[in-house]
Amino acid sequence: MHDNYKTLLKNNGMGRAGIGLILLVLLPALAAPLLSPYLPGEYSGSIFAPPSGSYWLGTNDVGQDIWTRLLYGARTSLLIGGGVALLATLTALVVGGSAALCGGLYDQVVMRFVDALLVLPAVLIAILASAYLVPGISLLIILLASLIWPQAARIFRARILSLKEEGYISAARTFGASETYLMVRHILPLLGPILSAVIVQHGRRAIFMEAGLSFLGVSDPTLISWGSMLQHALRYTYLDVWKWWMLPTGLLLSMTITGLALLGFALETISDPRLLPAGNR
Amino acid sequence: MYTIADQTGDWGMPSPYGHYPRGPGYIRMSLVFDTLLWKDTKGLVPDLASSWQFNKEENSYLFTLQKGVSWHDGQPFSARDVAFTFEYIKKHPYKWVDGSVVKRVEVINDHTVKLVLNKKYAPFLHNIAGTMPILPEHIMGNIDSPVTFRESVALIGTGPYKVVDYNKQQGTYLYQANSDYRMGRPIFDRIRFIKMRQEMYATALERGRINAGQVPGEIADSLRQKGFTVLAGPHDWVAKMTINHKKGILANRQFRHALAAAIDRQALVDICQRGFALAGGNGLLPSDNRWFSKVTDDDPYDLNRASRIIEGLGYVKKDRFYEKDGKLLQFELLMSGSGQRTQGHPGEREAELIRDQLALAGIKITLRSLDPKTLDAMIKNWKFDLALSGHGGLGGDPASVNRFIGGKSFNSSRYEKNKQLNVLMQQQTGETGEQKRKKLLGEIQELYAYEMPTLPLYYPTWFWAHDNSADLFYTNQGIAIGVPLPLNKLSFVDMDN
């Protein structure tokens, strides 16, 4: 099965492009110390130096090398994106799925709880969290995941509700299949396309939200991430620096998300055999 | 039409009780309401009062008022309005004036009024006569809740401009010249304040969309080349590292000096403020302040001295950091992201640099970022080791120095241990002789530097750019109680006429 996935992914143009893009970001991030002579926190150059041989993307408002910070920032952003996407999707799946399968009062109670979470503004939660808990990357991942999952829970619930009534699933139920069995064996595979879309959206929202919260000054600004880089760069848009500070950061962000999205689509094709072209069946 | 850009926009209804208690709110009100006295580049000038006399025995001030002044609704202004105002603020305090200083007001005749004080109060002319907007008795007389009084008649003053519109949502204000103004001729037919992000000001100035606005230091030169005037402001705001001087080793005065010597304040200015600031001195006041005096204990950057002090306190260096009884010399430094606060407010950039500098001195710092108001609350409740904060108000009457040292607010050092310092602070507010007062303030700065309960890091430099259609200037010791903005209403009034 796994080998099959790999070969299929290799044969899929979109999948190749997606993996390529992600590797293009991931590998330099991992090899950051080899690709840059500076440390991300090092005040190595003069302030707002334009791009040059020694500073490929120039320096920022305190004379740190932007290229170096971009590399190290990729680590944080990828970690946050990946961590939050998995945590939030899992939570949403469990909550949305159980609500759809159990139905009744449980469904109502859980969904109203989800509504409550949707109403509370992220900024309020972030302010509360920072006052009572010591910030750090793991707290940030949990915080973002808890802010992001409710939307998807409603989506999963809706999808499972309609899948539940499909003829063959009702049939399986009449043969005595348990709800868990139904969920894992029949429903989960059918969720594939939506699942991958949701994971991609979650990764994207997590990376964005991290940026947004630091834009508002309620995230941990000492984390070296693309979000905090964008936030700092945005303050100096009246100077030329945005061209080699904000633009590369924004483009890299966009590239990563696009890579994730392409990969998501490729996986969708593979996970749902009905959608495959005739030759691969 | 004269247009002034502002980042925040809404500063409250431009009436004395409607404006928010910040400098820009007062400015918007000051175009409409007059005070007894006002200030220009040199010092006090007449406003509603044409002259004033101090009676030392009685501790009272006699004001002779301008004749022929009328309120915007045509009612004549008289000494009764002045008396009414100072009685009214005893019931309904005006945020910027301590009304309890005025014991009683005597109306001598329609154009003469005497204010008798309760105690010796040196800042009276600046902080009360030069700050308190005079209220119309015929309107405010029967208003019991001035804060929620939002009718349009709440905007009737005697000032050079009348309010045409105030829009809270858009953050805009529109004023029209008061043609009946007696003390001069309003220069502009209309003045407006509009809301705009600061990053856009340079473009907006060049396109003639705005006439004036506060700009970042980096673009000052290019704006000057394009023919705009850029004014560098006086240093009114101080960025501080607040120290919990009630906790552990931080309670030790010597150790606080070691901290100060281990922080390169000039580097903070050069790197984090890109040179647009003045490095901090231990005496709290910046060197361009008229009450500044040089202190002996200024803790220049000196790592060796820092180590000597720390080792003298029994600490031993292991690896990179000092230890004592197996405990690491370690503190948590609180800060808030710099994006949301006053320009120059210390944030993550400053915190990171201080962390790195203190690490070189063997002191381990962990950073923790909080939302601004949470940070204020933690400082207020003494739930911190070190924290980055700051405040303005250095430019006005030096009575404020007392509040920053011994006041109860979170932006005060709240330091009461030095008895001599406490006595000196009491004396300086009662001292009306300028030279004597300056000497007292010199001693206060010396003692403050010696105790060093809070470390002044730097004083940011603020810039205003304008297109010369009005002659903007910085007021001597700030507008009214000390607002450090070049938006004095005298810039918009032709006084020679």
Place this chain on the structure above:
Amino acid sequence: MGKIKILLTYLTAFLLILTLCFILPKMMAGDPLMALYGDEALVVMTPQLQAELIERFALNKTLFEQFVAFWGALAHGDLGESYAYNAPVAEVIVKALPWTLLLVGSAFIISALFGILLGIESGSRRGGRLDRSLLTCLMLLNGFPDFVMGILLLLLFGVLLAIFPLAGAVTPYSGETGFSLVIDILHHLALPLGTFILVRIPGIYLLTRNSMVMQMEESYIMTARAKGCSECKVRYHHSARNSLLPVLTLIGTQMASIITGALFVERVFSYPGLGNLLYESLLNRDYPMIQGILLMMTLMVLVINLLVDLLYTRFDPRVAHA
């Protein structure tokens, strides 16, 4: 489940959420006295002023007393007085609401329409040239956070090309009326609205397309085709109907983030709206204002969810029996 039962759960949820909206803001460190009067060094905090402010901000009352007062006032439809604005909360909200509705409402409708339309067209021609180019374009768009998109548009069209205004919702005091006022408002609306639409379309598009792709392969679509239904009818009548369920949910849940979601765009373009208002109120610890806005958001979310729940039954009759 009966309609009454559903309504009852919604009512309970409403009360619960409101309670949360009351308590959580008060748990933030700091109080309005400090937030509004604290860091302004020029305020002369006389004991008399302090006493008056404590009274006005109800800081001398216990949380329970405040809670009772809150519900009591709410029962009369009174949202209280804002601490920071010195004005009734309802009045402040009502004045900010039209701008948010104009910006977010139109962005919502336009992005949903385009997103769904493009998604259906793209999904039903899976693998075709149109599908591929749309997918690539929108995925690239998908990668920009709203405030970065906003700043980019502002720098490009506002600063460099000087086509659109730099800030605000109208030209202040230009004296425009009637038609030219409408043009002025649209002129100011263009960039923030464009930002909003560009960042919103991809999400809706991707979900619609995915869903659509699934549905196009379902047996009943084959049947419909075999029956000789026109391609257009198959696409929009049969397949899209079923694909729209998850999309509908997504749009429904996004409504909740209408106000907070608008925050970034509003800040970038200095656009007057509820997002900005909520943010300022949080920073000012303006409890009545926060509660008022949250109350409105709660109402909005619950009503929309209720509508979506009811719409499900229309779109997908199978759910009605669930």
